[in-house]
Structure formats: structure tokens, C-alpha cells
Amino acid sequence: xxxxxxxxxxxxxxxxxxxxxxxxxxxxxxxxxxxxxxxxxxxxxxxxxxxxxxxxxxxxxxxxxxxxxxxxxxxxxxxxxxxx
Amino acid sequence: xxxxxxxxxxxxxxxxxxxxxxxxxxxxxxxxxxxxxxxxxxxxxxxxxxxxxxxxxxxxxxxxxxxxxxxxxxxxxxxxxxxxxxxxxxxxxxxxxxxxxxxxxxxxxxxxxxxxxxxxxxxxxxxxxxxxxxxxxxxxxxxxxxxxxxxxxxxxxxxxxxxxxxxxxxxxxxxxxxxxxxxxxxxxxxxxxxxxxxxxxxxxxxxxxxxxxxxxxxxxxxxxxxxxxxxxxxxxxxxxxxxxxxxxxxxxxxxxxxxxxxx
Numbered sequence: 001x002x003x004x005x006x007x008x009x010x011x012x013x014x015x016x017x018x019x020x021x022x023x024x025x026x027x028x029x030x031x032x033x034x035x036x037x038x039x040x041x042x043x044x045x046x047x048x049x050x051x052x053x054x055x056x057x058x059x060x061x062x063x064x065x066x067x068x069x070x071x072x073x074x075x076x077x078x079x080x081x082x083x084x
Numbered sequence: 085x086x087x088x089x090x091x092x093x094x095x096x097x098x099x100x101x102x103x104x105x106x107x108x109x110x111x112x113x114x115x116x117x118x119x120x121x122x123x124x125x126x127x128x129x130x131x132x133x134x135x136x137x138x139x140x141x142x143x144x145x146x147x148x149x150x151x152x153x154x155x156x157x158x159x160x161x162x163x164x165x166x167x168x169x170x171x172x173x174x175x176x177x178x179x180x181x182x183x184x185x186x187x188x189x190x191x192x193x194x195x196x197x198x199x200x201x202x203x204x205x206x207x208x209x210x211x212x213x214x215x216x217x218x219x220x221x222x223x224x225x226x227x228x229x230x231x232x233x234x235x236x237x238x239x240x241x242x243x244x245x246x247x248x249x250x251x252x253x254x255x256x257x258x259x260x261x262x263x264x265x266x267x268x269x270x271x272x273x274x275x276x277x278x279x280x281x282x283x284x285x286x287x288x289x290x291x292x293x294x295x296x297x298x299x300x301x302x303x304x305x306x307x308x309x310x311x312x313x314x315x316x317x318x319x320x321x322x323x324x325x326x327x328x329x330x331x332x333x334x335x336x337x338x339x340x341x342x343x344x345x346x347x
Contacts, residue, residue: 001346020307029267029344031294051307051332054299056100058191063307083294083344084267 007078008037011046011068019078022061026054029083032064037075045074086173086180087139092193095139095172099130100187105303106255107276107335109242111235116187117256117302118245119154119162123188124219125237127168128228130185131215134170141170143213144184144196145220148205152189153261158253160261166221167203171196171212182212255301255336262300270341271300274309274331282341285324289317292346295327301338308337 011017024030036045047069053061068074104113114126127143134141150164169186172193184190184199200208213220218228228234249255259271269284287293299308309329316324331337 026298027265029294029296029342031296049310051310052296052298053304053307054302055304056103056187056191056302060298061304061307083346 001081001083003079003081005077006032006080008075009066009078010073010075011066012073013071014068016065016067018063018065020061020063021078022055022059024060024062026058026060030062031081031083032062033079033081034064034066035077035079037077038073040070040072040074043069045070046076086175089174089176089183089193091139092172092174092183092185095134095137096185096187096193098137099133099185100191101304102129102133103187103302103304104242104245105305105333105335106245106249106301108303109246109249111239111242113242114187115238115241115245117156118241118248119152119156119188120244122237122241122244123164123167123169125234125241126188127170128215128218128231128234129238130170132231132234134172134185135215139172141172141185141215142182143168143215143217144171144182144199145211145213146200146203146208147211148203148208150208151204152202154189155258155261156188156256158248158258158260160258164203168220169199170215249336255338257300257338259338265340267342267344268340269343271338272329272341273336273338274329275336276334277331279328279330281326281328283324283326284341285318285322287323287325289321289323290347293325294344294346295325296342296344297327297329298340298342299337300340301336303333303335303337306333308333308335309339 047067051063102114147166171182174183182196183193219225314326
């Protein structure tokens, strides 16, 4: 398994926004998750959903929808882990 | 002087990005997923795209008793008496070599001898031509400078692909032609905009298991599948996972249900 940060982003208060990342080998098992970089203790800051598109027989595109659960802007890292 | 393999790959990716979604197959997509027939239309359209990108393709025509394994045909086999695809001259350590651009058979440019070698005839007849030859074996269609005949051929096989995708076999690829790879628990298919739940039982509850899904039916342009996972503790030692998969598109989608054990 190996991990990485694919992108960094900022999302406004109570906003929902979608990012995509393309050209991933479809045979790799990849999971996506987020980590806020803006400390805001007391409650969850971000939620996310993942969807996937098969672009061709060899490659796929991941679509990550991020939701800011707070009333302030949140900086975050879009992280991945290649599981195998 | 030949182009680099990297440039050949870029051009391969350019034409492959036009692959048809099987169930909708809207023009101007190229029906690579219907390998049975129509190669001359696909080849002419690929040459048009490559020339529009500033490169100079040729074509290679192959004749023989051709038999190619394909997971995009319900019988897992396509048989032809001839076939055609574009070529590009690629610089290699041993000089320029023709590489074939044929997304119906390969996922990258391949040397011409590799392309010919998988087609099942040990002594095929190979005929290289310029890109302007639309049909080598039917004189009335030798040329198609306006691409009108090309569009007719592409439209015919887009429709064949749609018909097959709507049939009981569903869209390609066909599971009977595929083996489950490592970490693939099941193959599934979802109807347009459908949500369905699968379960898989008897997993050691001490294992840390992640579940993902991966479409196997190509359809570029937007997300196809989303999923949710729930878990049931069936006993002190075992659990059952419930995976709910949603088809976000108006097309049928086949997919793999995948797992990874993290510990």
C-alpha cells in the first residue's frame, strides 16, 4: 500500500464542490479521503463522497464531492491510498 | 524520421478518448467496443483525428483466417477474413518501426508484428497503404475524402453496439470472457439510474476490509458509479458486508466489486 496527497483545496462555508482526477490505472484499487488543514475543534468539518468513471479499458477518473459542514472556509488535502 | 513512442501514445489516447458508451453510442464516438465489424470506418476516422493533430498515419491491412480473443464479444471470440488499423512510424533503438493504433485490440500502440501476431493466422497477408484508402477490398469504396462513407459505417456499428448493450448480454465486456482478478469479489451490472444492494458474508470480523467498485464498461464524460458500505456482525467471529451501488448514468453499467484486506 502507498499513500499520497493528490491535491489541496479550499471550500467555502457550507459549500459542496466536486473535484475530479483522471488517468488512474483502473486495475489499481484506490481509496480517497480528506483531511482538513484548518483546525476547528468541536465538530466535523468535512464530509465526502466518491464516484468513479471508466474512461477506457485501462484508465479511470475519480470524482470526489466535498461538503463543508462548517460556517467557515476550510483548507484540506485530498488524499489517496493505493491498496493494491 | 519517426515520432517518439510517447507521441504515439498521446495519439492513441486521443483516438481512444472517443470510445462509445455502449448503451448510448452517440456520434461522433468510435465503436471500439463492437469489435465484430466496421474496422475500416474506425480506421478512417482515427486517421482523420491523427492528421488533424498534425501527424501522418498510414494504414495496415491484414488478410487471413483471423481469430482474436475479445472480452467485448459475448462469445469471447471475433473472426475476420481481414482487418485494418492506422500505423505510425515510431523511432526505436533499432530504427523506425510501424506501430499500430488499434484500441479495439490493445490498450497502447503496439509494433506491427505484435498486432499481426495475435490475430491467429501464422501466415497472414499484410498490405500497407496510405491513409487515403478507405476500403482496400471493395473498389466502389476505395476512397472517402468527405468521410460520408466513414460516418455511415460508424453509425451502422454504433447502432449494432447499442442493440447488443440492450440485449440480455448487456453492454461489454462479458463476464464469461473474464476472470476475477485478485481482490475482486463479484461482477455486477446495474440498469440506468438504478441502485442495488449486494451482500457478502463470512468475513472474519477481525479483518479490516475496504470495499470499492470499478466500472468495467467504459463511458467517458462523467462519474458512472457511487457506492456505500454497511456492515453486519453476524457472529462473534464473522461479519457480512452490504454494498449499495448506484448507477449515476442513463446507461447500463457493468462493474467489479473489489475488496482489500488492510491488516
